[in-house]
Amino acid sequence: xxxxxxxxxxxxxxxxxxxxxxxxxxVDVYGHVxxxxxxxxxxxxxxxxLIRCGGLEPQKSSIIGLVVExxxxxxxxxxxxxxxxxxxxxNRIGTxxxxxxxxxxxxDEVVPAxxxxxxxxYVDRSTQAPTSIPSERRDALQKLLVKN
Numbered sequence: 001x002x003x004x005x006x007x008x009x010x011x012x013x014x015x016x017x018x019x020x021x022x023x024x025x026x027v028d029v030y031g032h033v034x035x036x037x038x039x040x041x042x043x044x045x046x047x048x049x050l051i052r053c054g055g056l057e058p059q060k061s062s063i064i065g066l067v068v069e070x071x072x073x074x075x076x077x078x079x080x081x082x083x084x085x086x087x088x089x090x091n092r093i094g095t096x097x098x099x100x101x102x103x104x105x106x107x108d109e110v111v112p113a114x115x116x117x118x119x120x121x122y123v124d125r126s127t128q129a130p131t132s133i134p135s136e137r138r139d140a141l142q143k144l145l146v147k148n
Contacts, residue, residue, distance in 0.1 A: 011109075013146070014103055016049055017086065022079070022080045022083070024080060035072070038104060041102075045087075045102055046102070049140070054139075056137065065098070065122050068119050071117050072115075073115050075112060085106075085108075086102055086104055088102055090146070097122065103115045
């Protein structure tokens with residue numbers, strides 16, 4: 001999946017948003033947010049949505065999502081200080097996996113500073129065996145699903 005294969009690369013193509021302030025610790029020697037932090041922002045947006053809307057209790061849930069694939073296309077540097085609005089949508093929901101697309105927007109900008117995807121495979125916490133996405137989580141993910 002490349003940046004030009006995403007459904008939309010503008011803010012209005014995303015369904016749900018998490019506001020994430022940049023932190024001084026996120027900045028590298030070059031004066032902008034380090035590339036690894038972008039993945040942290042992806043993870044934060046997905047986790048916040050699942051906790052707020054999908055019934056995820058990170059310490060208690062018997063079924064958890066493990067990240068098996070991620071990708072980020074960097075389009076513009078993110079400075080400090082700034083507020084990143086992480087736009088979230090779902091591209092695909094399978095029996096045991098889900099593919100999220102995330103756009104990182106600076107403040108109120110319409111075009112993202114970065115765009116990427118993030119794949120969860122749902123597993124039983126104790127056995128680590130793939131399992132069906134729980135119904136409460138699936139219902140929350142359906143609300144983020146956008147069609148190509």
